[in-house]
Amino acid sequence: MSQLLVTSYGDPRESLTLERAPSPPLGTNDILVEMEAAPVNPSDFLLVQGGYGLRPQLPSPVGGEGVGRVVDAGGAAGTQLVGRRVVILPTYEQGTWADKVATSYRNVVPIREDGDPLQLAMLPINPATAYLLLQKFTKLEAGDWVGLNAANSAVGLCVVALARMQGLKTLGIVRREAAAQSVRDAGADRVIVAGDDLPAQIADALDGAELGLALDATTGPIVADLAAALRLRGVIVTYAFVTDVSPSVRAHDLIFNEVTHTGFWLLNWLRHAPRTEIEQTYHTLNDLVATGELSVPVDATYRLDEYHEAIDHAMTPGRGGKVLFTFT
Template sequence: MRQLQLIAHGEPSEVIELNTVSEPALGQEDVLISMEAAPMNPSDFLFVRGMYGIRPAFPSSVGAEGVGRVAKIGSKVDVALRGKRVLILPTYEQGTWADEVVAPVRNLVPMSDETDPLQLSMIGINPATAYLLLNRYVSLMPGDWIGQTAANAAMGQYIIALAKLAGVKTLNVVRREEAAEQVRRWGGDRVVLQGDNLHKDVEEALDGKKLSLVLDAVGGPPVGELAKSLKPGGSIVVYALQSGQFPAISPGDLIYRGLSLHGFWLINWIRNAPRTEIEEIYQKLGDLVADGSLSAAVEHVYPLAQFKEAFRQSLKSNRSGKILFQFGATDQTDRG
């Protein structure tokens, strides 16, 4: 079996190798999965660079999420799972950038055989994070407003889609006009360009409304400007720090207006949530993908052998969609 292996921390194209490894013996509760698709995420590259919340031993398999079909099962695994499509939970206990993956059955959730595997492969991290961000911190009602930074990222697209399904309005901050157009096409209700007058522009866009929730992936000043438009008692949730800067939020806003600041990491939820809750949420997201309510733009898919080109594309800041590995693919494919 072929898998990408991380041999040290550093730049992805320099520290990841494509190696052929022998198929490991299955434990009693393990499953061998023949992979169909696996995306690349910013968190994967943080992991590769040694900047993530998990530090591997080398060599390490790599890639957090993906889907495939069960090819072999351990002696204590339900035989009904054989041949089924499964989602691999993004626990980093196994690497998905491989044509075959061995995983414990506890890290798998069955998925529909009929749904596009490319779209299903992407629900492990971003849609699950978006769903939990919208449901855990504030009791949002139809007509409420939320704000988000980095709204043109795949996470932003999922947040907009899930908010729209709940009747919640989105105020979206981006850095470029072409990104603003993209967010409008996705259904973002208001889009504001990040600049020197961000608070004023946000207030004008909201036209007297107040935000109930702010979701931040950037850190630094923008989230603090959004926080000024929160209702008293509103929440800010930080789920990534693209700038590397702590969110610049006024202590006075936290104290006098009763705002709350939270950090969210999906792996903590996977570790601590009841298994029934995990299955229920992922199957709900799978159903939304199946009926077309939930999707992310895909720019290119690559076979595993073209991993260096795939990394180059994925690390570009001005992509039009996600980059994925598609297993069994022999040629670069444009899905734009």
């Protein structure tokens, strides 16, 4: 088998190596997945840089999610999965940037046989994050507004699409006009290219309405502007960051509008949610992805031995979609 390993914490363009080795022996609870596709995500880069929420002992396999088919099992627990197509959950107990992945049977969810493997490979992180952000933090009714920055990101586009299916309205904020059209195409009701007076832009776009939920993927001063647009006891959730600038909500909004600011990390949900909830969530999203109702733009695919080019491409600002490894 071939797999990418993190050999040192630092620049992803310099910290990975391609290893070729026999497939490892399988434990009683293990299965072997022959991979079809695996995305390259910002969270993967953050892990390689040493700034993620966990820091594995090196050398360590890398890659958070992917799709493939189970070809072997080490014991009775995984035998029923042999031959099934599965998505690998981002528990980070295994790496998915590999042509074969050995992991516990509990780290996968079997899915439908149909559907684009590239879209299915991206199912475990971004669609799941978007779905849970809309479900877990506040009660939203049809017609309520959801505001989000980084609206052109994979999670952002999934939020817009899922919110539209639920009858919610979305206000998407982007940094470049070139990124705005993809958010409009996804179904956002309003799209703002952030300018010098973002609070005024938000107020104008909402035209007297208030946000029920705000979603933050950048941190920094924009958090305060989103929080100020929330209704009484509205919620703002930070689920990603691009800088070390701390997110802040103004004391006026915290006290007088009783705004709640919290965080979300998908791995915590995977660790603590009931197995039935996890499987039900992924099966719901699998149906939407398999039928094409939910999708994320793809910019390019690469073979595993082209990892230098793949990493460079994925780290290029202004990409038009995701970068993935594919395997045959």
